[in-house]
Amino acid sequence: MREADAERALARFWRDLHALVGNSMSAALAAALRSVLGQLMRTVLGVRASGSGRGGGKDKEEGADADEVQRARSELLQLVESLRDVGLAGERFQILFAELLDGITVDYIRQTYAGVWEPNEDDAWSRIRTSARVRIQPRCVRELSVWVEDHCARLAVEVTGRLGGGLQVSWTDLEKWKEIATGRLAALRIDELFDIVVSWPSSEGGVDDLRYAITTPQRRLQLTDAFSNTLQKRLLHPGRSTLDILRTYIAMIRTFHKLDHSRVLLDRVAYSLQMYLCTREDTVRIIVTGLLANRDEVDSEARKTKLVELVELLFQDPGRNGFARPDEEWEDLDWVPPPVDAGSNYKRRKSEDVIGTLIGALGSPEVFIKEFQGIIGERLLSEKKTFEQEVDVLDLLKKRFGESSLQACDVMIKDIQDSARLDGVIHRGAVNHPDKVDRVWTIHARILSRLYWPEVGEERFALPAEVEEMQKMYETIFERLKPSRKMKWLNHLGQATVELELEDRTVIERVHTYEAAVIDAFGEGGAPSWSFDDLWMKLEMDEDLLTAALGFWVQKRVLRRLANNTYAVIERLSDVEQQQPPPSSLVGSAEAGASGGEGAGTVTATTPLRAKPPGMSxxxxxxxxxxxxxxxxxxxxxxxxxxxxxxxxxxxxxxxxxxxxxxxxxxxxxxxxxxxxxxxxxxxxxxxxxx
Missing domain, CATH: 1.10.10.10 (Winged helix-like DNA-binding domain superfamily/Winged helix DNA-binding domain)
Structure with a gap:
């Protein structure tokens, strides 16, 4: 053969021979090689096998045997050289090595950085941040980049150097490996994001890692999809209370604001949570109650039952946390274009706006305002003397919703203030009234504007004659003072102090007016016992209301139920056979409001625990x-x-x-x-x- 033809033929022969040898690796040999290579590479890189615990890379640095690492490195490189010499270090080996290196990197990241979310504020580099646009590597990302360069890249250079064939690791390859490692860290943080949210603000370092790594629309979409799925599994189900869901939502707002100032990511993941909150009947009440909580309750047991975080935010910085006007872009000196994945109706908001976001999640502002009116009405009708907290919150809400939206609340507060003054004037007028009642004047009323207070319903029943007499005189004096107005009594919302003189004891209770009317029927001038039907006809009271009142006095051991649905007074406790010892007592409180009747307020009464009825199995x-x-x-x-x-x-x-x-x-x-x-x-x- 001519020399040129001979060289071409020989080259084809060697090519075919190397192809045959390189592809002759059996499945068993490939599995064995993967196992041996993986074990040696983990020893060299200081990474434990998957599932064997945390702290892989740091263990090597802090106390691993250097001789063992050097022995594993030598054995690994000798194995690579042997494979090269027999022709088994071709493309299949290179793919296997790359897969093992990638898997070990993932294990190292999970073992070393899972749950490591400490804030980066103690680092000197973090103090020079001037804007959200400055991309500075968080501590975990920097440590990971150093590990990739000092360990992974070194091992890759040593291995490829022994493979021959012109393989060489370039600086571009090293930067790509760092990017890949950062992506693996981002995947870990995405998996941990729900726990990061729940642990906020101690998990700020984890958010910094995400903010640095999540830079492309694809990764942002991956984050929101994964977090939305986690929300459905771990939060949005009947097993979680509304209070827990709202607390998590507050942490979400603050976490995602740190992660993405544009709020695009928050808007994506919060929609399902907002819709779910709208199905919970107590959502608005919990938010309003949290806003009206006392600042002294922040560090008390009330935290278990109230969203006291809102009152903290409310008085920390009202402009930052929910009551500032929407930001104007032309006033923003740090303006940046909206993200590429923002919607067409996107409007950037600079502030964290926790309270504003919560209120916005309820849908129409009218829903929040209506519930706020109801709750503030209950508090105004309580026995509290001052209402500074309510006035402060109302003033802050006016900044968000406007004066006109909360006009009814202003009228309610003014009614309570005017009512105390007017009640005193009416009492002074009763003393000098020519037809004054021939008994102590004991009636007080809260006089409310009908059109501005929430609808409270009406329950009609017959009051004791002396109470009706006092009501008529009160009404007469009021109409003389206010000729253009008429009074309507809401007796079922009123309260009365009842003193009962029995043969062996005196019972003093602060009760609802309908409970007082029922027990009055058993007093002087009444019958010592009544059947349910007769009492119902006398008082003209709703059956359910009458049943509740009789049950209350039976529980207080003032009445007892006899045969034929008849009730009688217990004059002496010794006359009643006690099959069980008297139930223990506890102090409880109940809120009630009234626009008429014998006063109104929050009552603290001694309420016995209900004992198991005799004979109940x-x-x-x-x-x-x-x-x-x-x-x-x-x-x-x-x-x-x-x-x-x-x-x-x-x-x-x-x-x-x-x-x-x-x-x-x-x-x-x-x-x-x-x-x-x-x-x-x-x-x-x-x-x-x-x-």
Missing amino acids: EKEREKRQVYWQFIVGMLTNSSPTMPLSQIAMMMKMLMADGFPWSSEELQEFLGEKVADGELEIVGGKYKLVKK
């Missing part, structure tokens, strides 16, 4: 508890108020084993819950007491 008690849970579920998820007939119908439909009680038995059971303060009766319908 443990099985019966458990059955009653199951029924109560069904009723709570219906009033929470189906309808906030229900009449007796609807509750009975739904119980018969929902109970798998049937509902054996009659309407009378169910009414008595609900009356017990009203007496216990679990239920209240509004307009003839039962409603859970908001706590």
Whole structure:
């Protein structure tokens, strides 16, 4: 053959021979090589096998055996040279080496940086940050880059140098490896993002890692999709309370504001949470109650039941945390273009705006304002003497919603202030009135403007004659002072102090007006015992309200229930057979408001714990508890108020084993819950007491 043809033929022969040898590696040999290479590379890089614990790379630096590392390095390089000599260090080996190096890097990142979220503020480099546009590597990213350069790149250079064939690691390759490692760290932080949110602000370092690494629209989309899925699994389900969800939402707002000042990411992940919050009936009440919380409750046990974080934010910096006007772009000296993945209706907001975001999540501002009016109305009708907290919060809300939106609240506060003054004037007028009542003047009223206060319903019943007489005189004097106005008494919301003189004791209780009217029927001039029907006809009171009042006095051991649904006064406790010792007492509080009647306010009373009725078995008690849970579920998820007939119908439909009680038995059971303060009766319908 001519020399040129011979060289070409020889080159083809060697090519085919190397291809045959290079592709002759069996599956068993490949698996064995992967295992041996992986073990040696982990020893050299100081990374433990997956699942064997944390701290891989740092263990090597702090206390690993240097001789063992050097032995593993020599053995690894000798193995590479041997594979090269027999022709097995071709493309398949290079792919295997790259896969192993990538997997070890992922294990190192998880072992070393999982859960490491300490803030970077203690580093000198963080103090020079002047703008969100300055990309400075967080501590974890810098440490990881150093590890890639000093360990991974060194090993790659040593291995490729022994493979021959002109392979060489360039500076561009090193930068790509650092980028890949940073992406792996970002994937870890995305998996941890929910825990980072819950742990805020101690997890600020993890957010810094994400902010540095999440720079492309693809990675931003990956973050929001993964976090939304985690929200559905770990937060947005019936097992989490509304208070927990709102606390997590507050942490989300603050975390995502740190992660992305444009708020594009927050808007993406928050939509499902906002929609879910709208299905929770108590969402608005919890937010409003948190805003109206006392600043002294921030570090108290109240944190378990109230969103006290809001009152912290409210008085830290009102402009920063929710009540500032929307930012104007032309005023922003640090303006930057919107992100490429922002929507068409995107509007940048600079402030964290925690409270404003929470209120915006409720949908229409009218929903929040209506609930705010209801709660502030309850507080204004309490026994509090001053309302500085309510006035301060109202002033801050006006900055956000405008004066006109909260005009009704202004009128409510003015009513309470004017009412105290007017009540004093009416009392002084009663003393000099020609038709003054021939007894001590004990009636006080809160006089409210009908059009500006929330609807409270009305329950009519007959009051004691002396109370009606005082009401008429009060009304007469009021109409003389205010000729253009008429009074309408809401007796069911009033309260009265009742003193009962029994043969062996004196009972003094602060009660609702309808409870006072019921016990008055058993007093002087009344009968010592009444049947339910006779008492109902005398007082003209709603049956549910009457049942609740009788249950209250039975619980207080003032009345006892006899046969034929008759109630009698217990003059001496010794006359009543006590099958169980008297129940212990506890101090509880209940809120009530009134626009008329014998005063109004927050009552603190001694309320006995309900003992198990005589003769009730443990099985019966458990059955009653199951029924109560069904009723709570219906009033929470189906309808906030229900009449007796609807509750009975739904119980018969929902109970798998049937509902054996009659309407009378169910009414008595609900009356017990009203007496216990679990239920209240509004307009003839039962409603859970908001706590």
